[in-house]
Amino acid sequence: MANITVAKFGGTSVANHEAMSRCANIIKNDLNNRVVVVSASAGVTNHLVRLGQADVPAAERSQILKSIHDIQSAIVDKLQDSDELKRTVAQTLDQLATLADVQASQFNAKHADEILSFGEQLSSLLFTQVLNEIGVSARCFDVRQVMKTNSLYGQAVVDTEGLKTHALEQLKSLLADSVIVTQGFIGQDGLGHTTTLGRGGSDYSAALLAEAVDADNLSIWTDVVGIFTTDPRITDQARAIPEISFGEAAEMATFGAKILHPATLIPAMRQNIPVFVGSSKEPEKGGTFIQQSVASNPTYRSIALRREQTLVTVKSPAMLHASGFLAKVFAILAKHELSVDLITTSEISVALTFDNPTGSTQSVINSNVVAELEQLCEVTVEHGLSLVAVIGNNLHRTKGLGSSVFDKINDFNIRMICHGASSNNLCFLVPEQDANTVVEQLHDTLFAA
Ligand code: ADP
Numbered sequence: 001m002a003n004i005t006v007a008k009f010g011g012t013s014v015a016n017h018e019a020m021s022r023c024a025n026i027i028k029n030d031l032n033n034r035v036v037v038v039s040a041s042a043g044v045t046n047h048l049v050r051l052g053q054a055d056v057p058a059a060e061r062s063q064i065l066k067s068i069h070d071i072q073s074a075i076v077d078k079l080q081d082s083d084e085l086k087r088t089v090a091q092t093l094d095q096l097a098t099l100a101d102v103q104a105s106q107f108n109a110k111h112a113d114e115i116l117s118f119g120e121q122l123s124s125l126l127f128t129q130v131l132n133e134i135g136v137s138a139r140c141f142d143v144r145q146v147m148k149t150n151s152l153y154g155q156a157v158v159d160t161e162g163l164k165t166h167a168l169e170q171l172k173s174l175l176a177d178s179v180i181v182t183q184g185f186i187g188q189d190g191l192g193h194t195t196t197l198g199r200g201g202s203d204y205s206a207a208l209l210a211e212a213v214d215a216d217n218l219s220i221w222t223d224v225v226g227i228f229t230t231d232p233r234i235t236d237q238a239r240a241i242p243e244i245s246f247g248e249a250a251e252m253a254t255f256g257a258k259i260l261h262p263a264t265l266i267p268a269m270r271q272n273i274p275v276f277v278g279s280s281k282e283p284e285k286g287g288t289f290i291q292q293s294v295a296s297n298p299t300y301r302s303i304a305l306r307r308e309q310t311l312v313t314v315k316s317p318a319m320l321h322a323s324g325f326l327a328k329v330f331a332i333l334a335k336h337e338l339s340v341d342l343i344t345t346s347e348i349s350v351a352l353t354f355d356n357p358t359g360s361t362q363s364v365i366n367s368n369v370v371a372e373l374e375q376l377c378e379v380t381v382e383h384g385l386s387l388v389a390v391i392g393n394n395l396h397r398t399k400g401l402g403s404s405v406f407d408k409i410n411d412f413n414i415r416m417i418c419h420g421a422s423s424n425n426l427c428f429l430v431p432e433q434d435a436n437t438v439v440e441q442l443h444d445t446l447f448a449a
């Protein structure tokens, strides 16, 4: 075996039989592709998120199960030797229906993760068959055998050392004979329960597997021809970036560029595995190469946007000249497993942001957290904000940065500017309804052709 490439296909890439066939050809055309990581077919995880909630009426549950059945059956129907697979898919869908039909009191985060895992279980079974039918010897592997995690359901943390050991024992030897197709996004805790790594987590699964099998490359196949200067859905002026450093791409992912799950580049950077991002629909168009060092390091590289941010402001006169106040605030947040993104402080108040996206499976600011914080201080919670991040190089040493960024968007109510902690970003909040226009105008200013 010459090289090992781990290839990951996202939801739209495995949405239907046609899309799966295109991806299968990508695998066939480069025999270095030995490990394939798939997401759930587009739309399925959103359905499963709803199915994992307790308050869903019976009629809606049946409708969701039917929608998932229809998406997957449309693929099965186009397969040739599908009798055995048909039975397996039908059994898997029956198991899902049984899990969805428990008493309201049995719905919890663990149960939700079990349900969520069905999207990737089904797509990996189907994709294996699509590969076999075009003459690629492929085998479906249950990633839960090697992707061991803690029990933080919805946002589980992977045991990366364990993954390496298990991959060496159970996975690596299989690669010589067949292409291994496995699931992104899911894992298993020490008690044998299924866990998930957070929405969009298949990118991260693929990177972790690339590290564990000592891969030479990681390819992320998606629905755009690489990483752009901003989300191409926001402005048609966005341009594909041919190459970008690990650090810049990691900042983009952290600040909401949906193209990559925020943690994806951590394993790639640890092991210096170059990452390619391209479109499974148009593989011939090339894409973006992410690597340790690149030829150019421009001041402005991209603009990322993260929607549905919650801003919490805590205020207490007791904070003035006092020590230990922030530690108490953070202890409460840590207890509720809430991760803070941005922070700004003034003498008697602190503003903090939290990610709070719809369909998220992670902990969110709720009335219990607010009640506990209120024992310490006055608390204001604001929703409906978006985080805009300008990403680049040496921003802390760039003269006139403030006027370049803010002059053209001075019609908008900018909140909570954060700059200085990193040389690679400047970020701020804007009202949700202004977010697209702000990014568009900023993009015109910073990336004028
Ligand atoms: P997948 O299902 O393949 O994981 P995602 O929907 O998670 O795909 O991510 C791809 C999407 O990311 C694109 O369709 C695009 O709208 C969005 N996106 C956000 N920021 C960027 C960016 N800077 N460059 C390219 N795509 C971006």
Ligand code: ASP
Binding pocket: 010, 011, 039, 040, 045, 046, 119, 184, 185, 198, 199, 200, 201, 202, 203
């Ligand atoms: N299927 C999961 C999701 O939609 C994981 C992924 O697509 O990366 O979040």
Ligand code: MG
Binding pocket: 010, 200, 203, 258, 259, 260, 261
């Ligand atoms: Mg994704």
